[in-house]
Amino acid sequence: MSRWLVPVGVAAVLALAGVALVNGLGVAAPTRAEQAQRLAAELRCPDCAGLSVAESTSASAAAIRAEIDAQLAAGSTADQVRRHFVERYGEWILLSPSAPVAWLLPVLAVLAGLLGLTIWLVRRRAPRAAPAASPSAIDLQRVRDEAEALDA
Amino acid sequence: MRRLRWLILPLAVIPLSWVLLTGFSVNPNEVPSALIGKPMPTFTLRTLSGSTLSSADLAGRPVMVNFWASWCGPCVQEHAVLLDAQRRYGDRLAIVGVIYQDSTDAARSFLDHHGDGGYPDLLDEGSRLALDFGVTGPPETYFVDAMGIVRAKQWGPLDTAALESKLAKIGVSG
């Protein structure tokens, strides 16, 4: 691949992506049915083990779906609908806990892990300017891998 | 400094075992009611016998709202306790049954078979009232005091001991 093809290709694809994004994602605010579906996926079906109202086929899940629809039709916001059910069932009805610690702790743990590893990798090895492997080094590497496998 | 690594051991073992140990004391299927201390949801519903009952009709009296269904196994054992409660406390306490996701025919034949306490049984079309009470599955019973405030909830079938201790919370005793 020649030197200019890559940047041009990347630029072209990115431009296309931008156009597609503007055309695609910008279009529609969620319809009421979509909003209802999204809410149903966030609420726990009261008489199942861990399924959401959207997934469950139980009668109480159907009742909650109907209630969500009715409330959205009456002009309630998604937040109001959520609060409606939390008032009656408690936090338990939400399939993802609203306590910030529930989300923060894992996110921080993963970020700390990634950051720690990066620091460990970078700290003890000052970056070297010179390229390490020549273009053929990779093919060389493959031949060596193979040779090693045969020797072993 | 190096010895500090030994701190990892208690830090890993103790919290984990403590959290798991506390798990033994609680039934994971039992959900405490969010309604405790709040007013009872309002309703106006038809009863099995064809009349209409509204929550306003119950004002000023302690109320016991029992969600049940003919398909629910534990409801059969519980039914005897309810009939007994109606006999003992019927003068001071309003008992209201709510038929949970069941056909009226099945509910009627359940009562024919196991005995009708004479208290109203509400038809809860679309489970609206069950959702308002936050019912997870029958049998569940809510205890409302004379001021209309929910004071206690029984998850699962009532027995006499549970009945008496929860009735005491809404001022019904002996």
Next chain:
Amino acid sequence: MLPTLGHVAIVIGLAACVFAAFAFVAGARRGDAGLLAAGRQAIYAAFGLALIASLAMVVSLLTHDFSVEYVARNNATTTPPFYSIISLWAALEGSILFWTLLALGWAGLVMYRYRDRHPALMPWVGMTVALVGVFLFSVMVWPGNPFTQISPAPAEGNGPNALLQNHPFMGLHPPLLYIGYTGLMLPFAFGIAALITRRTDEAWLAVVRRWTIVPWIFLSCGIVAGAWWSYEVLGWGGYWAWDPVENAALLPWLTATAFIHSSMVAERRGTLKVWSTGLVIATFVLTILGTFLTRSGIVQSVHSFTQSAIGPWFLGAIVIALTASLGLLLWRIPDLRDRDAPPNAVSRESAFLFNNVLFLGLTFVVLFGTLMPLIFQAFGGDRISVGTPYYNGLNVPIFAALLFLMGVGPALPWGRASWRSVRERFALPLILGVAATVLALALGMRQVAPLATLGLAVFVGAVMADEIVRGARARGRTRNEAPPTAAWRLATRNRRRYGGYVAHFGVLIMAIAVAISSTMAQSTTATLAPGQSASLRGYTLTNDRLVVEPLPEDPRVTETRAEMSFAGPQSGTLATALRDYPNSSTAIATPAVRTALGEDLYVTLLASDAKTGSVTVRIFVNPMVVWIWVGGFILALGAAFAIWPDPRRVPVTAPAPSPAASPARLPAEGS
């Protein structure tokens, strides 16, 4: 008679394991080969005894011997033989018996295979597996006796759990899962042995790798088969609900997968000893923790077993195993500390390390999520639920990052990669990946998750294809072979690398299938009078008739069956049913699944009216679901290919060349 035999076998099994543990320790300390041989014999004997007890249970189930409480609770005279046999693992006590059988099977296999090798390690491996045996047999002697008898024996039993007798997959998914689960005791045993003897060398690593991957393959198949079972049986149209029981299987899988990857770095560089040992310990502790969570009844789950007396025993096992193994590890840390400098930031090693951090991130999310209701409860907080939105919200980005690394990692050279080689490798795949995303966007795909997955999958697929093609070409040129021959020879001579590619290819397929099926499924609920139709995404379903009749193979079960015909991309007839089992208060759904390569038509009966013959059904069109099972199969196949013994290669236990002398490190050091 037979139950007594089973019980006696268990008691002697316990004695055999206790003896084996002592024999191994004493034999190792005194260097007494006779004692060690006796320890091995005791392990074989314990396996034989577990086998006798299991057979006694199976025969009791088949002959409906209701004097055994377990049989009375989980069997009935009408239970078909197949479901009688698999009832061995359908409830608590029986599953522990089956578990013991499998664990000792693994133990016996390893003790036999390495009877003449690794003389320093094996006694301690033997001790560890014997102690696991002691625990399992003790559970069956005291709190969870499978042969508890009742007298007088009832005339009829309760019958198996309705949910578990509804599909033949119950004969497949639990054994696979349990084989994998119990097998993960082996890397732990080798880890403990290495810590005690201070031998975490290459030979050790090679053995542990092998005995991690073999159970890992079973565990992977078991998890996929479990998802398949839940799809075919539970009737909600999905296959994964992040239920505690699913999480329990996933947790050790995640840490074992992390180990499989990090062990390659460890092997290559002779480093990461503490890390590797920590991972195998964590894997084993997570298997006990998972067992505890699903069997103690302390979390709410689809098929948690009833709350029972074995809970405290498993909690005790967790505390002992964790304290002992972590303590041992901490004690040995000064001996294990790596002296080598960390690898270069852009290299295959570092990609593997990032992979490990991400896998541990997934482990943390899943473990924390599963325990969170308990944690909140312990601190006196509200009762909370943790479900799909939580797990997906946190895990999907991690999975996406892993997918990216899966493409990048294997294509980076060991040691150190130059910017130029990186560009050469990844530019074209990157363009293809973005192009695929754009195309999908243009074709109307709008959700972020499937778009990102698709783009990443194309990127990774292109990198892998490029690797394979380049390798085959290079070999073809130098040896004058046709490209397919060259590719095959290259693969069979580099089993690990190419097996890894196949496994990764399976993961790619699964990733795409999961992303698309979970976001683009459609469903509708319809109540249909006889002859009436409903349609969804090109399919038209017609209610032909409603049948209510007893099941031919088990007349105690009433089946309410909607017979329907469907037309569209596929056409034909189907029957979807609700079964009323005498021992279940709710009817069990038997969804009809019509699978095609592109999509499944999935129909669940919700309700029916016998008088009018009308039925209420939920109809799903689930795209690409079958590819999840296919991808899982390819994943397992790739892993099996990677570890398939190669006759040309020296046995893995031969001392490997020391990493410093390995030629592959030359580029790094030569720079």
